[in-house]
Amino acid sequence: MLTLRGEGICRQFIRKRKDSNVFYAVEKTDFELPPGTMTVLSGESGSGKSTLLHMLAGLLRPTEGKVLLGDHDLYSLDDKPLSVLRNRHIGLVPQGQTPLMALTVKENILLPCTLYRQKDESSAEDKERKAEELMEQTGIADLKDVLPRELSGGELRRMSIARALIMNPDVILADEPTGDLDDENTGIVLKLFKEQARQGKAVFLVTHDRDTFAYADRRFTMRSGKIEAVRDEI
Amino acid sequence: MPIKIHPSVRNLSRKPGRTAALIILSLVLCFTVTAGSLIINGLRGGLVSLETRLGADIMVVPYQASTKADLKGMVLQGNPGYFYMDRSVTDKVSAMDGVGQISEQFFLATASASCCSYAVQIIGFEPETDFTIQPWVQSSFKGDLDYMEILVGNSLNAFPGDTLTFYGSDCKVAAKLEKTGTYLDTAVYANEETIKTLISSAKEKKIFDFGDVDPDAIVSCVLVNVADGYSVEEVLNDINIHVRKVEAVQTQNMIEDVSRQLTGVSDVVSGLIVMVWILALIILALAFMMISNERKKEFAVLRAIGASRGYVVKMILKETFLVNIIGCACGAALGLLTTVLFSGFIESSLKLPFLLPGAAGMAGLAIAATAVSIIAGTVSSAVCALRISRMDTALILRGEN
Incomplete structure (x- = not known):
C-alpha cells in the first residue's frame, strides 16, 4: 500500500483584503496519510479542508511544496500519468452530488474501470462482481439500473462512495461523505471506510459530521488554513 | 474482455x-x-x-427576330416561336470570306390546341450539314432520321415508338435525347423534309399567320462556324454589312448574358x-x-x-x-x-x-x-x-x- 504525503504544502488564493491581495487557504504544512489508518479532518466552512484534500488528490497544485504518492511526486507528472495514477491509486468522493446523469448507477460505479486498459488482472466479471458487492454494502443494490435523476441525495452519495472504491485504491479521499445520509446510512458508510482502513488503505475524511470522530484513528482540525492534531480524543 | x-x-x-x-x-x-x-x-x-449545344460561332436570323427578342426567348428559355427568312441568305452567307461550317435550321412552334399533342418548339435540321445537334443526338440515337420521324427532348413525356401529332401530321418518336438542362430539353427535332411537311400542314390549318410562306424557299436560322484564321467579329460584321434584312448574332454574347x-x-x-x-x-x-x-x-x-x-x-x-x-x-x-x-x-x-x-x-x-x-x-x-x-x-x- 502506498503512503500519500504532502511535504511543505500550502495554497494561496488571490483575494483582495485590507492588508494583502492574497490569503492562505492552507498554510505551509507537512501532512501524511499512512496506510491502514482512517484520518478525519474537521473544521469550520472555509477553513481550507477541501483545498487540502484537492491538493492531496492531485487536482489542485500547491503554491509551494510537493505531494508524494509513494515515490511519485504528483505535480511533477504530466497530466496523463497523473490521471492514470489517480485512477489506479486514489479513490475520491467529491463534495455534493456527482453522478454522470446519462449513466445508470452501476455504469457510474464501473466508469473508473473503463478509462484505461487495466494492467493486472481482474477480469470484467471480477469488476462487475465488485460493483455488485459495493452496491450491496452501500445499500443501493436494487437501484443498479436506475438513472441518477431518480435517486435521492443519500443514494447518490452512496453511489459516489462505491465508485471511489471500485478500483480498490490505496488512498481514499472523501469530502463530506456523510453529508446527505441519515443516521443508519452514515453508520453503514463509516463502517465501510473503517473496513477499508483495516485492509491497509489510507482513508481521509473531510467532514463536519461528529459521528465520524468515533471511527477515526487520527483526528485533525483546521482553522484558517492551519492544521492541528486533536490528540486527546484519539 | x-x-x-x-x-x-x-x-x-x-x-x-x-x-x-x-x-x-x-x-x-x-x-x-x-x-x-x-x-x-x-x-x-x-x-x-448550353455552350456546347449552341455549338456555333454565329447565328444568322431575320432582322425582326433579333429585335423582338424572340431569339433569346427561344434559345435561352425555350419559348416556342418561329421566324423565317428567304433561303437565299444561306447562299449569300456561305459565299462570304471566313465562313467555315454552315448549316440551316427551321423553327416551328406548335400550339396546345387540338391540332397538336404538345405545345413545343420543333427544330428542323439538315443531317448532311448539321454540326450542333447531331453530336449530341448521337449518344441517344444512332442512324439516320427518316421522313416523319422525330427525336424528343428529355423533358417531354414521350418515348421511342410513340406517335405524336402536329397539325394533323403523325410523327413517330425515334429516340428520346439525353438531358441538357437547357431549352433543348423541351423541343422536338426533325429532319428538313419532315419539318417542311409540318410547316405546310400548319399553314393549311391557319392556326398561325404564316402569310404566303413557301416551305421550300425559307429558312429560320443559319448557323456559322468561322474558318481558321478569321475572327468571329470580322465575319459577323461582314454578314451584317453585306447581307440585307438579317442579323448575325454572336452566340457567345447571348451566353455571356x-x-x-x-x-x-x-x-x-x-x-x-x-x-x-x-x-x-x-x-x-x-x-x-x-x-x-x-x-x-x-x-x-x-x-x-x-x-x-x-x-x-x-x-x-x-x-x-x-x-x-x-x-x-x-x-x-x-x-x-x-x-x-x-x-x-x-x-x-x-x-x-x-x-x-x-x-x-x-x-x-x-x-x-x-x-x-x-x-x-x-x-x-x-x-x-x-x-x-x-x-x-x-x-x-x-x-x-
Whole structure:
C-alpha cells in the first residue's frame, strides 16, 4: 500500500483584503496519510479542508511544496500519468452530488474501470462482481439500473462512495461523505471506510459530521488554513 | 474482455431532446451546403451544356427576330416561336470570306390546341450539314432520321415508338435525347423534309399567320462556324454589312448574358450558404458551450476519477462527431432529394439553364458536403472541449466555478 504525503504544502488564493491581495487557504504544512489508518479532518466552512484534500488528490497544485504518492511526486507528472495514477491509486468522493446523469448507477460505479486498459488482472466479471458487492454494502443494490435523476441525495452519495472504491485504491479521499445520509446510512458508510482502513488503505475524511470522530484513528482540525492534531480524543 | 461503457453514446441516447436539437442544427448546416452546392453546380452545368449545344460561332436570323427578342426567348428559355427568312441568305452567307461550317435550321412552334399533342418548339435540321445537334443526338440515337420521324427532348413525356401529332401530321418518336438542362430539353427535332411537311400542314390549318410562306424557299436560322484564321467579329460584321434584312448574332454574347445572370444567382446562393453556415456554426458552438457548461461538474468528476484532459476532449469530440455524422448524413440526403425533386422548379423560377451532374457526381458532391460539414461542426465544438478540459477541477467540485 502506498503512503500519500504532502511535504511543505500550502495554497494561496488571490483575494483582495485590507492588508494583502492574497490569503492562505492552507498554510505551509507537512501532512501524511499512512496506510491502514482512517484520518478525519474537521473544521469550520472555509477553513481550507477541501483545498487540502484537492491538493492531496492531485487536482489542485500547491503554491509551494510537493505531494508524494509513494515515490511519485504528483505535480511533477504530466497530466496523463497523473490521471492514470489517480485512477489506479486514489479513490475520491467529491463534495455534493456527482453522478454522470446519462449513466445508470452501476455504469457510474464501473466508469473508473473503463478509462484505461487495466494492467493486472481482474477480469470484467471480477469488476462487475465488485460493483455488485459495493452496491450491496452501500445499500443501493436494487437501484443498479436506475438513472441518477431518480435517486435521492443519500443514494447518490452512496453511489459516489462505491465508485471511489471500485478500483480498490490505496488512498481514499472523501469530502463530506456523510453529508446527505441519515443516521443508519452514515453508520453503514463509516463502517465501510473503517473496513477499508483495516485492509491497509489510507482513508481521509473531510467532514463536519461528529459521528465520524468515533471511527477515526487520527483526528485533525483546521482553522484558517492551519492544521492541528486533536490528540486527546484519539 | 474489458468493461465497455460509452458515456458519449449514452449521453446522446439518454438525452433524446437535446440530441435531436443538435442533430437538426447540423442537418441544417449540411442541407444548406449540399443543396447550395448542387444548385450552383447545376447552374454551371447548364451553362456549359448550353455552350456546347449552341455549338456555333454565329447565328444568322431575320432582322425582326433579333429585335423582338424572340431569339433569346427561344434559345435561352425555350419559348416556342418561329421566324423565317428567304433561303437565299444561306447562299449569300456561305459565299462570304471566313465562313467555315454552315448549316440551316427551321423553327416551328406548335400550339396546345387540338391540332397538336404538345405545345413545343420543333427544330428542323439538315443531317448532311448539321454540326450542333447531331453530336449530341448521337449518344441517344444512332442512324439516320427518316421522313416523319422525330427525336424528343428529355423533358417531354414521350418515348421511342410513340406517335405524336402536329397539325394533323403523325410523327413517330425515334429516340428520346439525353438531358441538357437547357431549352433543348423541351423541343422536338426533325429532319428538313419532315419539318417542311409540318410547316405546310400548319399553314393549311391557319392556326398561325404564316402569310404566303413557301416551305421550300425559307429558312429560320443559319448557323456559322468561322474558318481558321478569321475572327468571329470580322465575319459577323461582314454578314451584317453585306447581307440585307438579317442579323448575325454572336452566340457567345447571348451566353455571356446568361453567364452574367448565372454569376449573380451563384453569388446570391453562395452568400446565403455562407450566412447560414456562419449562423449554424455560431449556434452549434454556443449550444455545445451551453451544454458543456451545464455538464462541467460531470467533466470535473471524470477528472477526479482519473480521466485525463485528452479523455475529456475525446469524449466531447466523439459526442459532437456522432451528432454531426447523423445530422450531416440526413442533411446531405435531404439536400440531394430536395434539389433533384425541385430541379424543374428551380430551372423555371430562375429562367436559367440548369443541369445537375450525374448520379456519381451528385453523390460525390453530397459526400464532400457531408465531410466538410462534419469537420466544421466538430471543430466548432473543439474550442469548447479544450476549454472544458483545462478548467479548474477542484473549484468546480467545490461549486465555486
